[in-house]
Amino acid sequence: MPVVTPGKRWAEYGNGGLSARGLQLLLADYQIRSANHRFGDVGQRKGFSRSQFTDAWVRYCPPPARTAP
Numbered sequence: 001m002p003v004v005t006p007g008k009r010w011a012e013y014g015n016g017g018l019s020a021r022g023l024q025l026l027l028a029d030y031q032i033r034s035a036n037h038r039f040g041d042v043g044q045r046k047g048f049s050r051s052q053f054t055d056a057w058v059r060y061c062p063p064p065a066r067t068a069p
Helices: 020-028 050-060
Strands: 035-039 043-047
Touching: none
Parallel strands: none
Antiparallel strands: 035 043
8 A cells, every 4th residue: 555645746656746757657558758848948858748648538538528508
């Protein structure tokens, strides 16, 4: 059973919560990987792009239920 620190986001992933490395490991199952992205004023950073999630969202997230007007 993991140690849960009250008030921490994603505490079930460890005392420090969900780390960037932990997120990368979770997303690897969906073939979503971090990559280098360039930002003019900040330089280069590791991260994910929205387009990487499109296939996973379509496959695993049902469309929102329509409500009657």
